Amino acid sequence: MAGNFKMLAKTFYGFEPILAKELRDLGAGHVKEGVRNVTFEGDTGFMYKANLCLRTALKIFKPIATFKVLNEKELYQNVNRINWPKYFDCGKTFAIDTTMHSDVFNNSLFVSQKVKDALVDKFRAVERQRPNVNTHDPDVRINVHLYKNFCSVSLDSSGSSLHQRGYRIATNIAPINEVLAAGLLLSSGWDGETDFMDPMCGSGTFLIEAGMIACNIPANINRENYAFMHWNDYDDELHNKIVDASLNKTREFHYKIIGYDKAPSAVRKAQENVDNANLSEYISIERKDFFRTEKPIDAKLHMVFNPPYGERLQIDVEDFYSKIGDTLKQQYPDTNAWLITSNLEALKYVGLRPSRKIKTYNGKLESRLVKYEMYAGSKKAKFNPDGQEAKS
Template sequence: MGSNFKMIAKTLFGFEEILAKELKNLGASNVVEGTRNVSFEGDTGFMYKANLCLRTAIKIIKPIHSFPVRNEKDLYRKIYHMDWLDYFTVDETFAIDATVFSDEFTHSLFVSQKVKDAIVDKFRDVEGKRPDVDVKNPDLQINIHIHKNACNVSLDSSGNSLHHRGYRTATNIAPINEVLAAGLLLLSGWDGQRDFLDPMCGSGTMLIEAAMIACNIPANINRKGFAFEKWPDFDEVLYEKIIDASLKKTREFRHKIIGYDKAPSAVRKAIDNVENANLADYITVQREDFFKTKKQSEGPLHMCFNPPYGERLDIEMENFYGAIGDTLKQGYPSTNAWLITSNLQALKYVGLRPSRKIKVFNSHLESRLVKYEMYEGSKKAKYQNDTL
């Protein structure tokens, strides 16, 4: 499949460690955690597999050139002298995504414009005409990263963010990002070895990601496509082999995954999305008000949910979060309950002491993923039984 090369997987803040673990489990080498990214090495087949299988990656980019840069003329000249015909033709489209952390370069749009000018001028001089820019669906997405005076040029192998799994066609007011949902589940220790409940499931994202983890289904198996499929060196036969090999590693799931929501519209949307993901055999969605429910199953239960924050949904925080705590205490023994919220004040109303708090971000909102351990009987009795 060819020799190894460096790649970078971008992710959300707080997910670097679990993304690094995912990469190692897939077989990546030289895995190094950064901030919101993890670098690694692999061959072309592994690049395909990373895009297909990683649950907590947003993008997989392939660095192709790096150089020191002093000013805009220097940037233009060095981009111009790259061999762009190795990557796409004059009849194909391209787009530039620039990120800058530099005193010399302070505007990413300006950098994007300079890079675009250099590329089209190079094609015009060599081919006699220029390629077109298409920011929505380019044949080649070019990533420019300038930090101080170092410029890195990469190709985006993913295209649209990898949170676009392909199964979600219906959403509610405040849907959770698929990568965020998968990361929260992995941080919570979900491994498919017990029953699972999302008591406020909305459009079903947490349920679907939980089922895909439990069954070891590739995260992006339902996705329409990746940017690398448009590259001139795309190996379709190799890609099909990667898909087949990944699907052979799926496993059976013998527990229950259940979602509750009290809104009929949310239940309908969740059911539609579950069917789109081909997971109806594993997931049950019911119209229920969590605050009127009790644990239905025997044995341990894993709960993970994304309650309203008050950012986009109007709720009365003190009563709402107090009811979460009361419901867990009164109706959910033998349950590890995890929830994410950006309203840190609201956590005080739950009335339970969390055993863990993990800092994460939901979009721009600094949030906490918190764990409440609900024991069968009192915690003191549980401790005494464990020590006998």
């Protein structure tokens, strides 16, 4: 597997340009945006680095075969031709993940079974034994993608999704996905050059991802396992060099990251996660009701939060979202406030005009990331020399 090869990184809808920029900044070659994915080229060390450092990638695939397929016999034969013992040995467990938009097949489980049969038969022919299937927690994941009459077979270098960073040990009712949180932060322009706040922090995901971006800490530094570690060509020394080199690029952060939540359980869980991510030096969390707070600093503030939508957490939507607008307007001057919601009707009750709206998804829910710019001096009324209140 020496030299550069093509890879594919999966991401969420709308994050393709952000992921492409991340890849270019890391040094990837031939970066090309797709739909919910970005293709690129790099060597084995870069594959390790991509898994470690990319904030908006869900998976990193390494394609190993592409072929035309018109029936199940051709599928079996082409998969059986792949030299599977080159990639992993019989002592490893494996699983097949199939995605398809096929003119030939209509059952992904059937395709996975056929691929499994072809792979196992190859091992039996070459090694006289076979690896076992483990659909729950396999050592090796193989991705099969069928589109019309073409099939692509890839090794999944990540294993479990890269949103599983390894720091979040406690969650609340509606936790936000870590990759989604990072993508929303980057979409909002967060760069660590101001103070940051999440006034409804839940289990602390925005706070932690914001801290890791601000300090340029690799996104998956707390993660201990990747599927590529179970491949035959895994180079532990090279991987350790990549980790050390990435950690040497961290930077100091000279501002504050502040989290509020009114639920004691949320504050406790968020603090546990922050401690687990080794970011307690930069992040402070307090039990506070956002609607009863005022801006805790005089400087510019960058705010990103995920308020309840009325889906899993029951709220009076009109009252709740109007309070968001009132609190921002009255108590948070000089603040760029971003929020994500799937309740598009709720945005009407905020009572503020957003300066930006970005379409995204939270799980399967179509959502909007919206920006409200609260200007400096908007908190306190200004007065004319004659003592009359002036319009600001």
